[in-house]
Amino acid sequence: MQNIEDLNTFIRIVEAGSISAAAEQLNTVKSAVSQRLSRLESRLGVQLIQRTTRTQSLTDAGHQYYHSAIEIVEKMAAAEAGVKNQNQALAGRIKLAVPQSFGLMHMSQPLRFFNQQHPEVVLNVDFNDRQVDLLHEGFDLAVRVSQLVDSNLVAKKIAQTHMILCASEKYLQRHGRPKTPNDLRQGHYKLKYAQAKNNWEFKDQQGKTHLINLPTAMIANNGEFMCDAAIDGQGLVLLPDFICSAAIHRGQLVRLLPDYICQNPLNIYAIYPPNKHLPRRVRLLIEFLANYFAGYEFL
Amino acid sequence: MQNIEDLNTFIRIVEAGSISAAAEQLNTVKSAVSQRLSRLESRLGVQLIQRTTRTQSLTDAGHQYYHSAIEIVEKMAAAEAGVKNQNQALAGRIKLAVPQSFGLMHMSQPLRFFNQQHPEVVLNVDFNDRQVDLLHEGFDLAVRVSQLVDSNLVAKKIAQTHMILCASEKYLQRHGRPKTPNDLRQGHYKLKYAQAKNNWEFKDQQGKTHLINLPTAMIANNGEFMCDAAIDGQGLVLLPDFICSAAIHRGQLVRLLPDYICQNPLNIYAIYPPNKHLPRRVRLLIEFLANYFAGYEFL
């Protein structure tokens, strides 16, 4: 089968009227053009152009092939442009998965912003806490809150959160107001996030770590529910700032041990398949989110 | 612009369902197929196939490109087959030029034979004594009677003729019956072919050359006319056997000095442009003529 470049060269030779002229138009030397034509003729087993050093004329076969060649080269270019545009045009769908709590509380606004800025992009947002399978379910992007990250997926960190220990005034009045991690060891109860470890880690300003294991008052796998339970006075809770900040701001919860770093910080990632050629709109959205959350304060 | 082989590989990958299977179908190794796909995607700047080591699925772009690719590859194959067939099929026109006298007298029969054997070939025969310009006038083939041959054209010898000295009985009765070249020097006249040299050369059986220069009774540039003039007794004439043999056979002319070789033999050539890819029908005709005239006796 032929090389497209040879076809293109043949067309140029015909239209330019000579091999030398074609070479110039193709930004190469005449010997290369001559070789391409010879090669094409050899592979076809047909003389395409009857030529002397001064004149050239298409043979019957050449005439016929010329028209086919034009069609092929045009189709090729069209096919290429088709998919290239598809990638570079913003227009298109982005299917993304976001965690339910974080998504509803903090991604609603940026996603609406993005949609206003790029109305030709259709966002298809799936709020879902299960670990969706990006590749098999056709997701372009997922937002994940976690410390660890799947292998074989690319993760770009877009925000960092902190874990905050808090309780309601009602709880504190009943169980006391701890000032150090050690104060927790007596008469306190925790609300446990289902997948979290049993131990709480607190790091003081000297960098020393304090491991605390409290009796559990309740277990759940939903941050907002736990936040509500804490507001209700059910126990101490260690929550990411993006969940509890608003309640603290409203005075429903009180932040405890503010001078200690609680647990390891959680990162928020944009996760996507390791495509060499990510559609532009997806790249753009990732960038937009990273910018949006840079210096963002959760309240 | 893309390499067609990459397109074809992409199609095979899609249809075979995996890179390994495609490699097998394409008689190559999977690494090569993987590279071709990567290359294609890179040049397009788009992911075509979303793949893990176990599953593969076309992206939107891939789906679109797949259909274009099939069209292109098919068009390519069709264009190729089109011109290849045109060359290998016998059907088609052969435009050939033949000298008038020789053509009418000795090529009429073989050409009719050829046409019967290959009725799908259309012969376009131009009887013409001028030197046609093969390349510019679109001739596939010319038959030439000459000692020398143009450069830059390919010549295949298809027959050899001999020059025969002859005269009519009427002439001989009036001027005597020469037995040796020397006998010619007294009381003889020649009919001269326009483009021929003035001297006649005769080689005897010992290889000795005799140069004879006779007074000219008449000059013409047509062999048949000269033959008729000789029959009429106008003079001695040196004619190629293909012109005078019939008259000798009929007793209208007498061959003189049969033991001497007259002049250099003339060759008959099939002449054609130096195409690397001569259409099959033309090659066939050349071969046919060479066979036909091998061992042919002009009478």
Added chain:
DNA sequence: ACACATTGTTCAGTAAATAAGAACAATGTT
């Protein structure tokens, strides 16, 4: 008819592209 510039081809050397094969990590299955 003749020198002349220009053209297309060829050749040898070089650069680039591609293929091959081994090693490796990913993945789904038994």
Added chain:
DNA sequence: AACATTGTTCTTATTTACTGAACAATGTGT
């Protein structure tokens, strides 16, 4: 959890294509 199979990557080898110069062919203009 072991396993076979898959796709990718890397290095090496091979093939292919380009380059630039030399050359012969050809038409032009004098």
